[in-house]
Amino acid sequence: MNRNDMVFAVGSVVAAAALVVLADSQVSDSRSRSADSTSAGTVAETIDLFKDEGFNPEVALKAVSPRIPAVFLAELPDDLKSIRDTEQRKAVFVTVVLAHVLWANDRIREDRARIERLKRANIAEKKMRSRDRKWLARMSMKYRTKPMAFDELLRRVDVVPPRLAVAQAAQESGWGTSRFAHAGNALFGQHAPVGAGAIQAKGDSAVGMKAFDTLHRSVVGYMQNLNSHRAYRQFRDMRAGMRASGQPMDALALAGALGRYSEEGALYVDRLRTIMAMPEVAAARGARLAEEE
Numbered sequence: 491m492n493r494n495d496m497v498f499a500v501g502s503v504v505a506a507a508a509l510v511v512l513a514d515s516q517v518s519d520s521r522s523r524s525a526d527s528t529s530a531g532t533v534a535e536t537i538d539l540f541k542d543e544g545f546n547p548e549v550a551l552k553a554v555s556p557r558i559p560a561v562f563l564a565e566l567p568d569d570l571k572s573i574r575d576t577e578q579r580k581a582v583f584v585t586v587v588l589a590h591v592l593w594a595n596d597r598i599r600e601d602r603a604r605i606e607r608l609k610r611a612n613i614a615e616k617k618m619r620s621r622d623r624k625w626l627a628r629m630s631m632k633y634r635t636k637p638m639a640f641d642e643l644l645r646r647v648d649v650v651p652p653r654l655a656v657a658q659a660a661q662e663s664g665w666g667t668s669r670f671a672h673a674g675n676a677l678f679g680q681h682a683p684v685g686a687g688a689i690q691a692k693g694d695s696a697v698g699m700k701a702f703d704t705l706h707r708s709v710v711g712y713m714q715n716l717n718s719h720r721a722y723r724q725f726r727d728m729r730a731g732m733r734a735s736g737q738p739m740d741a742l743a744l745a746g747a748l749g750r751y752s753e754e755g756a757l758y759v760d761r762l763r764t765i766m767a768m769p770e771v772a773a774a775r776g777a778r779l780a781e782e783e
Contacts (some may be wrong), residue, residue, distance in 0.1 A: 525593050525706045527564035533582050535657040536567045540585060543780065547585040548578055552769050555776035558589050564704045565675055571667040577770075583666040584770045587659045587677065588652060590709040592779045598713065602627065602647045609640040634718050645730045646717045650775040651741035655691040655712070657765040658751070661758075674701025679752075721750045740767060741775065 530536040540547055543559030550556055563586050573579040608622055630637050633646040662679035663671040670676035670693030674689045680700040682688035702708040716722045725747040732739055745762045752758035765771055 502707050502747075507767065525560075525562040525590065527562050527706060529564050530567050532569050533578070536563065536586065542729070545585075547581040551581050551585055552773050554773070555778065556773050557780040558585065558592060558777055558780050560589065560593070560781045562589055562593065562706060564706070566666045566671060568672070569645070571672075571770055578732055579667075580660075580665055580768075581770055583726070584656055584774070586705070587656055587666075588774050588777055589779070590705055591650070591652045591655045591774075592777060593706075594709050594713055595652065596779065597657075598647060598649050601658045602644065605629070605640060605643050605647055609644070612638070612640065617717055622697050630712070632718070645726050648717065648726075648729055648733070649739070650716055651739050651744060652747055652777055653766050653771055654741040654762070655709070656771050656774050657762045658712070658748075659709075660765050660771065661761055664761070670699040670701075673701060675703070675708045677705065677706050677708045678717060679713075680711065722748065 494543065502726055528539065537547055539561050540559055543561060545557070545559050566586060567582070570579060570583065573582075604625070608618065608626060611618065627637060628644075629643060629647065633643060635642045635646065659666075659677040662668075663677045666677070668676075670679075670689055674697040678687065682700040683700050689701050690698045700711070716725060724742060728747050729739065729746055730740060732743075742763055745766065746759055748762070749755045749759050754761075
């Protein structure tokens with residue numbers, strides 16, 4: 491489990507909350523940029539939801555470049571842990587989580603593109619609109635950079651490879667079967683002080699897991715953590731180097747920069763890479779949301 495995580499408060503973002511870093515860091519910059527959540531009580535109902543959109547998780551997920559329907563579950567199905575068919579359980583878990591990961595990455599791409607446009611305008615000494623200045627100020631607080639630090643913002647406002655995100659969710663939540671995953675949508679093992687917004691770990695009264703209202707917030711919080719916490723600077727530097735050299739995002743290499751995510755260090759990285767090689771997880775590399783077509 492991650493012991494370097496910076497705890498962020500969970501809440502809806504309003505304009506005034508731009509002044510509060512912890513609250514602002516867990517959600518999208520705009521209230522309109524939220525995935526519309528649905529629910530399914532069972533694995534069978536979950537599969538039917540995706541089948542209604544022309545996607546069978548047990549078959550289509552292993553395609554070379556799967557197109558994942560924009561179906562966003564608020565929480566994992568209640569009976570996921572009791573499903574004896576391991577392949578089915580994994581396929582459902584990956585499909586549910588992957589939809590959220592792809593959506594969150596798309597929003598990050600939008601933010602990144604806007605920062606790049608504003609950077610070019612700033613270099614050209616063009617007058618910046620008030621709303622753009624305010625937006626940049628919020629982004630600087632959210633990603634914990636100095637104001638107008640375009641280059642550093644671009645190092646932080648960047649996507650997390652879907653295959654890596656899904657692998658970490660699988661590792662940290664036991665493929666969605668952990669108590670934390672069901673009680674608090676805690677997919678990524680983010681630690682928090684025991685109290686409001688956290689689930690107490692058994693046998694350790696001082697340790698808790700950060701709880702989230704929905705899976706969507708859990709995924710967004712995870713990406714925010716990787717993109718802003720000092721413990722993952724090596725991850726961001728490696729990713730930026732890939733960008734600068736024009737290389738494709740190498741998820742396996744980036745996993746090697748996450749040894750500090752867990753006390754297990756190198757062993758944790760090895761486990762992530764093993765999970766990333768599994769067919770249902772490896773397919774996430776070329777996955778896209780179906781609505782993008």
